[in-house]
Amino acid sequence: MTKYSKKLQKLHDTAPQPETAVLVALLRQGQSDQKAKEYLEELAFLTETLGAKSVYTFTQRMERPDVKTFVGSGKLEEIKNYVTHFEVNMVVFDDDLSPSQMRNLENELKVKVYDRSLLILDIFLNRAQSAQAKTQVELARFQYLLPRLTNMWTHLERQRGGTGTRGGAGEKEIETDKRDIRSKITLLKAKLEEIEKQGATQRKGRKGVVRVTLVGYTNVGKSTLMNLITKSNILAENKLFATVDSTVRKVVLNNIPFLLSDTVGFIRKLPTHLIESFKSTLDEIREAELLVHVVDISHPNFEDHITVVNQTLDEIGAGEKPMILVFNKVDLVKKMPTEVERQNMSDFEFEEANFLDLEKLSEAYAKKTGIEPVFMAAHDGTNVELFREVLIKEVKKQHMKMYPHYLEDEVIDMSQFKDME
Numbered sequence: 286m287t288k289y290s291k292k293l294q295k296l297h298d299t300a301p302q303p304e305t306a307v308l309v310a311l312l313r314q315g316q317s318d319q320k321a322k323e324y325l326e327e328l329a330f331l332t333e334t335l336g337a338k339s340v341y342t343f344t345q346r347m348e349r350p351d352v353k354t355f356v357g358s359g360k361l362e363e364i365k366n367y368v369t370h371f372e373v374n375m376v377v378f379d380d381d382l383s384p385s386q387m388r389n390l391e392n393e394l395k396v397k398v399y400d401r402s403l404l405i406l407d408i409f410l411n412r413a414q415s416a417q418a419k420t421q422v423e424l425a426r427f428q429y430l431l432p433r434l435t436n437m438w439t440h441l442e443r444q445r446g447g448t449g450t451r452g453g454a455g456e457k458e459i460e461t462d463k464r465d466i467r468s469k470i471t472l473l474k475a476k477l478e479e480i481e482k483q484g485a486t487q488r489k490g491r492k493g494v495v496r497v498t499l500v501g502y503t504n505v506g507k508s509t510l511m512n513l514i515t516k517s518n519i520l521a522e523n524k525l526f527a528t529v530d531s532t533v534r535k536v537v538l539n540n541i542p543f544l545l546s547d548t549v550g551f552i553r554k555l556p557t558h559l560i561e562s563f564k565s566t567l568d569e570i571r572e573a574e575l576l577v578h579v580v581d582i583s584h585p586n587f588e589d590h591i592t593v594v595n596q597t598l599d600e601i602g603a604g605e606k607p608m609i610l611v612f613n614k615v616d617l618v619k620k621m622p623t624e625v626e627r628q629n630m631s632d633f634e635f636e637e638a639n640f641l642d643l644e645k646l647s648e649a650y651a652k653k654t655g656i657e658p659v660f661m662a663a664h665d666g667t668n669v670e671l672f673r674e675v676l677i678k679e680v681k682k683q684h685m686k687m688y689p690h691y692l693e694d695e696v697i698d699m700s701q702f703k704d705m706e
């Protein structure tokens with residue numbers, strides 16, 4: 286980790302993990318209660334990933350957030366009462382807050398206020414491993430904090446055992462720190478540029494081999510699939526953003542070599558500036574010949590997830606790449622009952638069970654994308670053979686584009702990819 290002045294270091298460190306959190310979300314017009322519930326579950330999962338337990342949820346039906354305090358004054362009063370009464374440590378908002386909203390909310394609530402960006406940035410910061418990912422996250426976090434510095438100061442005052450009242454840090458000190466942060470940002474940018482230059486050279490060295498990149502919503506099983514195919518040991522766990530660094534491995538299937546990369550997962554409402562800061566990590570996606578879009582088919586919102594991923598891919602200019610769709614976690618799905626089973630079931634039972642018609646789904650997606658989706662379970666290898674087959678077929682297509690005379694010069698010098706192993 287980079288060395289900072291003591292003050293800056295404190296500012297940089299994520300606060301000691303608070304134990305309890307309340308969540309706050311606005312419900313937009315036309316948003317069903319079910320959708321809202323699922324979105325809040327995701328927010329609770331994110332909060333949990335940061336180490337806090339969400340104890341209560343506040344929602345308000347409102348088309349646009351209040352300019353000053355995000356929620357209306359009545360709702361804010363309710364939140365405040367709850368937070369004070371139950372001594373909650375933090376309040377998490379499902380959207381981004383403007384610097385003044387954050388300041389006002391902290392003034393009112395007197396506890397740490399997180400918005401979606403800060404929550405995701407802190408998770409990334411905890412998880413980033415490589416110099417590149419760390420530098421990217423540090424930079425994004427400082428840039429995000431700069432206009433919010435006064436608020437962070439109150440956080441720090443509290444951390445130091447203060448009472449939570451404002452005014453601990455003088456304007457002068459804040460100005461000095463802003464200057465410090467600005468120069469830190471300049472340094473980090475330069476460092477990142479240097480790392481990116483090396484990365485670009487490294488990537489250039491990989492030219493001449495098909496590159497396949499795993500993409501998908503967070504927690505769908507990308508790393509699990511990567512481990513299965515490459516026999517690697519990348520951390521895969523039931524947490525959002527287990528992977529922040531990308532990993533590249535060489536794979537040879539049926540004599541055809543290719544590179545497989547695992548990448549950071551996407552999430553809905555991923556702030557654009559965060560995507561920006563991950564641009565170079567996302568080069569793994571942009572420079573791939575083939576994408577494997579992994580979907581957690583057991584998730585009630587999997588269709589939304591597909592949309593979010595496709596939109597994000599469009600945003601980074603990778604929307605048009607050939608893609609294999611993998612419907613993962615098929616073991617957790619309730620498959621359509623057989624005819625006999627159906628006959629022994631009431632219509633109500635049938636509706637309630639929420640069966641998934643895999644065949645219909647398969648047809649619909651094959652029609653849309655031209656490639657039949659693969660249903661599999663990466664964690665126990667169900668259908669991995671089918672996935673391999675489809676993968677080989679699609680890699681071969683890309684390989685043939687690179688080496689039209691492939692059959693004649695079948696042997697490829699793999700020594701150039703030694704660093705991948």
Ligand SMILES: Nc1nc2c(ncn2[C@@H]2O[C@H](COP(=O)(O)OP(=O)(O)OP(=O)(O)O)[C@@H](O)[C@H]2O)c(=O)[nH]1
Pocket residue numbers: 501502503504505506507508509510520521522523524525526527528529548549550551613614615616617661662663664665
């Ligand atoms: N039941 C079931 N669980 C799975 C399957 N594949 C992965 N998992 C689990 O899903 C969780 C997430 O898996 P990861 O491989 O870390 O997912 P990821 O897409 O890399 O997630 P991020 O890196 O956080 O974006 C882990 O607990 C896995 O064990 C599957 O086919 N079936």
Ligand SMILES: [Mg+2]
Pocket residue numbers: 507508509520521527528547548
């Ligand atoms: Mg992962």
